[in-house]
Amino acid sequence: MKPDIAFVGAGNVAFRFSLALQEKGYNISTVYSRTEKSRDRLVRALRANGSDTKAAGRLQDLQEASLVVIAVTDDAIPQLVEEMAAVFSWTDSDNAAEKAVSRRLPAVVHTSGATPLQVLQPLADLGCACGVMYPLMTLSRNKNIEFRDVPLLLEASTDGLGTLLDSMAEDLGGEHYFYSSEDRLKMHVAAVFTTNFVNYLLGLAFPIVQHDHPLLIPSTIEAVRNAFLHTPASTLTGPARRGDMETIHKHLEVLQKMGLTEQEEIYRLLTDKILKKYHPEDR
Numbered sequence: 670m671k672p673d674i675a676f677v678g679a680g681n682v683a684f685r686f687s688l689a690l691q692e693k694g695y696n697i698s699t700v701y702s703r704t705e706k707s708r709d710r711l712v713r714a715l716r717a718n719g720s721d722t723k724a725a726g727r728l729q730d731l732q733e734a735s736l737v738v739i740a741v742t743d744d745a746i747p748q749l750v751e752e753m754a755a756v757f758s759w760t761d762s763d764n765a766a767e768k769a770v771s772r773r774l775p776a777v778v779h780t781s782g783a784t785p786l787q788v789l790q791p792l793a794d795l796g797c798a799c800g801v802m803y804p805l806m807t808l809s810r811n812k813n814i815e816f817r818d819v820p821l822l823l824e825a826s827t828d829g830l831g832t833l834l835d836s837m838a839e840d841l842g843g844e845h846y847f848y849s850s851e852d853r854l855k856m857h858v859a860a861v862f863t864t865n866f867v868n869y870l871l872g873l874a875f876p877i878v879q880h881d882h883p884l885l886i887p888s889t890i891e892a893v894r895n896a897f898l899h900t901p902a903s904t905l906t907g908p909a910r911r912g913d914m915e916t917i918h919k920h921l922e923v924l925q926k927m928g929l930t931e932q933e934e935i936y937r938l939l940t941d942k943i944l945k946k947y948h949p950e951d952r
């Protein structure tokens with residue numbers, strides 16, 4: 670049976686994840702967030718598809734769900750977990766297993782790439798099954814995305830939760846793998862290079878050619894595709910890779926004339942790295 674799901678947080682991930690799960694037949698019963706504005710916006714979007722999702726004002730309300738997805742900023746997770754554990758811990762029994770049964774505690778997962786499963790330990794100590802469902806994708810509230818294109822990295826403290834997360838990921842339709850917290854963190858670092866840093870470099874390139882920047886699309890996509898199809902090293906081209914020093918000087922002159930100092934600084938840094946790697950004899 671599909672679990673009733675509560676979301677904590679109503680930002681980019683909560684928005685996209687909850688709507689995608691709802692589309693696959695999951696009941697999003699409750700949304701709790703810091704501010705009413707974002708919480709109510711997500712509740713309205715879910716209700717527009719026919720659910721009777723509740724806007725929760727108290728953490729107590731999360732206990733009615735069978736799975737709680739924490740999708741708040743990384744830094745807010747530990748404090749929130751402490752607060753949830755304080756709320757969930759009411760019981761007259763000292764036995765952790767009995768607590769979980771008597772209070773029917775929900776399973777709890779977070780969605781962070783860089784945060785270990787261990788952060789949920791205060792809830793695990795109460796008897797909650799704990800896990801991670803990390804979408805390896807840039808998600809934005811304002812941009813619809815097909816979850817079958819989103820790899821999910823999963824982690825679970827119990828076999829039961831592992832089976833549940835696996836079937837949820839299966840329903841969403843994308844690739845999904847069980848990853849330890851340590852390996853997920855490494856993937857998160859790698860994704861900073863392939864997405865955030867690439868985005869930063871695109872932001873440096875666009876002003877050099879101004880409104881003609883769409884002409885760069887085919888070569889950019891081809892370079893990324895080739896690096897993944899083969900290897901970055903075997904598909905690298907360009908003046909630094911060839912050791913064309915005259916071209917490099919011409920490029921630097923252009924950037925200096927345009928007064929693009931940030932672009933010049935990064936060009937020098939990356940060119941130097943590539944020259945050292947591929948032409949060490951000249952350095």
Ligand SMILES: NC(=O)c1ccc[n+]([C@@H]2O[C@H](COP(=O)([O-])OP(=O)(O)OC[C@H]3O[C@@H](n4cnc5c(N)ncnc54)[C@H](OP(=O)(O)O)[C@@H]3O)[C@@H](O)[C@H]2O)c1
Pocket residue numbers: 677678679680681682683701702703704705707708740741742743745749780781782783803804805806807808809
């Ligand atoms: N966006 C991505 O591309 C992406 C991809 C994969 C994983 N993640 C992970 O997913 C998590 C959420 O990221 P996001 O991009 O969705 O962040 P976000 O858009 O900034 O949204 C964060 C949400 O958390 C709420 N919040 C913050 N502190 C809270 C607290 N103490 N109690 C309750 N709610 C609180 C915020 O409330 P307000 O709305 O009131 O400000 C907001 O709704 C993070 O762990 C992030 O690392 C993000």
